[in-house]
Amino acid sequence: MMIPSLVLLLAMSGPVTESDALRVMTWNVHYFVPVTVNAEGKVVTAPGGAESVIAGIVTAAQRYNLDVIALQEATPRKHVMEAARRLGWQVRWFRGAWTGDGWKQGFPGAILTRLPILESRDRPDLEPYSIDDAFSRTFGEVVVTHRGSPLVLMTVHLLPSWKNTAHIRLREIAAVERAAQRHRNLNRSVIVMGDANHQPGTPEYEAWVQAGFTDSYLASGGDPVGGWTCPSTGLTERIDYIWVTGPLSNQVLEARALADDEFHVDRDSPGDGALSDHVPVFTVLGSRVRPSVGQSDKH
Numbered sequence: 001m002m003i004p005s006l007v008l009l010l011a012m013s014g015p016v017t018e019s020d021a022l023r024v025m026t027w028n029v030h031y032f033v034p035v036t037v038n039a040e041g042k043v044v045t046a047p048g049g050a051e052s053v054i055a056g057i058v059t060a061a062q063r064y065n066l067d068v069i070a071l072q073e074a075t076p077r078k079h080v081m082e083a084a085r086r087l088g089w090q091v092r093w094f095r096g097a098w099t100g101d102g103w104k105q106g107f108p109g110a111i112l113t114r115l116p117i118l119e120s121r122d123r124p125d126l127e128p129y130s131i132d133d134a135f136s137r138t139f140g141e142v143v144v145t146h147r148g149s150p151l152v153l154m155t156v157h158l159l160p161s162w163k164n165t166a167h168i169r170l171r172e173i174a175a176v177e178r179a180a181q182r183h184r185n186l187n188r189s190v191i192v193m194g195d196a197n198h199q200p201g202t203p204e205y206e207a208w209v210q211a212g213f214t215d216s217y218l219a220s221g222g223d224p225v226g227g228w229t230c231p232s233t234g235l236t237e238r239i240d241y242i243w244v245t246g247p248l249s250n251q252v253l254e255a256r257a258l259a260d261d262e263f264h265v266d267r268d269s270p271g272d273g274a275l276s277d278h279v280p281v282f283t284v285l286g287s288r289v290r291p292s293v294g295q296s297d298k299h
Contacts, residue, residue: 020147029073032076066114069112073157092110117144125182138194139172140156151191152191154179159197216243219249234265
């Protein structure tokens with residue numbers, strides 16, 4: 001299966017991007033539990049354990065020369081901290097609110113970055129941990145310095161699309177918009193990364209667009225009916241996004257789901273495994289660097 005050869009696969013050279021670019025990734029890491037499909041067609045835990053997922057975070061950062069990684073279902077916390085330690089990065093961990101219905105560990109999130117952190121907030125512009133059902137999972141904010149200016153990073157995990165829950169996700173999106181507007185008033189860019197638990201073409205998706213957020217995948221020229229991120233055992237949905245608002249929203253250079261062998265299950269390969277039930281989403285932002293024009297090239 002693919003997981004044991006993860007380091008070799010990820011050591012391959014990543015995409016070439018502009019020198020001033022910002023490289024970010026979001027990934028729901030499924031509690032650091034890799035998955036596979038057994039002989040009966042059921043999704044089960046794959047070999048490799050949490051160590052393989054930690055290694056996946058670290059080596060993906062190296063492969064894609066990342067500046068920022070946002071995580072969802074980022075628990076146990078010790079695994080997040082170990083990934084940050086190996087990278088030599090700073091990290092902010094957000095514990096997540098809901099611990100009901102057997103989910104005793106809740107739904108924490110995290111932001112890991114090699115950029116200087118100026119400040120961070122858990123559930124910005126919301127009550128700290130109220131009984132409100134909005135953001136029963138994760139909503140965390142980190143302000144970093146990028147190219148000499150403040151840049152806002154958010155990790156989010158919206159409520160799943162259970163029956164009659166769209167109104168809750170719309171309230172969650174509205175809360176993100178309120179928090180982002182505070183920064184947009186200061187002419188800061190805001191990057192929202194996470195598991196939104198809705199697909200394009202839904203009222204929730206339209207709410208992001210109406211709120212002034214740019215879907216980085218589509219902005220990069222991605223196929224409107226592609227870019228699937230879940231489940232890694234048979235990709236059929238696009239529910240993980242990197243949204244951008246502010247000055248960087250018109251500087252999307254590249255965006256795609258990382259549906260490489262180590263991140264999704266190839267059902268034609270018995271025993272193949274993936275590091276999570278989601279695949280990561282990767283985005284590059286920045287101004288394009290044009291080659292200098294020589295005197296002989298001028299007309």
